[in-house]
Amino acid sequence: MRSTVRTKQHPHDDAPDTGESFVRLTGLPDGPERQALKDELVRLWLPMAERIAVRFRGRGENLEDLYQVAALGLVKAVDHYDPERGRAFEAYAVPTITGEIKRHFRDHMWTLHVPRRVQDLRNRVRSAAKELSQTTPGRPPTVAEIAAYAQLTEDEVRTGTEALECFSALSLEAELPGTDGYALEDALGDPDPGYDAVVDRVAVAPCLRALPERERTILYMRFFAGMTQSRIAEQLGISQMHVSRLLSGCFARLREEIAADAD
Secondary structure: OOOOOOOOOOOOOOOOOOHHHHHHHHOOOOOHHHHHHHHHHHHHHHHHHHHHHHOOOOOOOOHHHHHHHHHHHHHHHHHHOOHHHOOOHHHHHHHHHHHHHHHHHHHHOOOOOOOHHHHHHHHHHHHHHHHHOOOOOOOOOOHHHHHHHHOOOHHHHHHHHHHHHHOOOOOOOOEOOOOOOOEHHHHOOOOOHHHHHHHHHHHHHHHHHOOOHHHHHHHHHHHOOOOOHHHHHHHHOOOHHHHHHHHHHHHHHHHHHHHHHHO
16 A cells, blocks of 8 residues: 555554545455455554553453454454544544453453443442542542442442452462461362262162162161161071172162163
């Protein structure tokens, strides 16, 4: 594309003069020539998009990823810009790119899913608190002050304040305030094997009810009454070997039925 000499001032010193190129773009049909001109326009304005991305660094997102998001916003701006409306491209592109980056943070950078309405409350509360802090030195602004400044109810301010905690997660290894090296992970319980036993009992109950009465009696005496095989044999008038075979047969039948249910 032939370069042209700038004839008017731009907010950015290195902003390219692409007015004629955008006019020519609107008259080109879809095809290789139009795509090549769009690619050239994106390349020329990419430094501006990257400067916008830099403003959002330090908020938990990699700068290279922010560059990619800003570039996506720039592509959208080039696609939808209409020079016939008399608005300079830069004035159209800056809010488009900024909005794309903000949407990226809103949709992808929250640790917990937060509704859009609550996310907007968070942003308003954060901005109001930041501005009010300049007029209330030595103390943070109160809920009532933030509500009055942001034209919100106090309940909405509290909701927005709570949402501030959802943007990033606290490490489990982080030391809790007011403790001597006590981390959040120290407050977490260990897995309780008792829950597995409850699940197993619920799963095996129908199979146990389907066993013959004598087998159910032997299982009860062995595992609930705590009797030895010899004692069971003595109580039932059978040999200890017979008790062992009956137990083995019960186990095999229960395993088969539970496996069949699982399948």
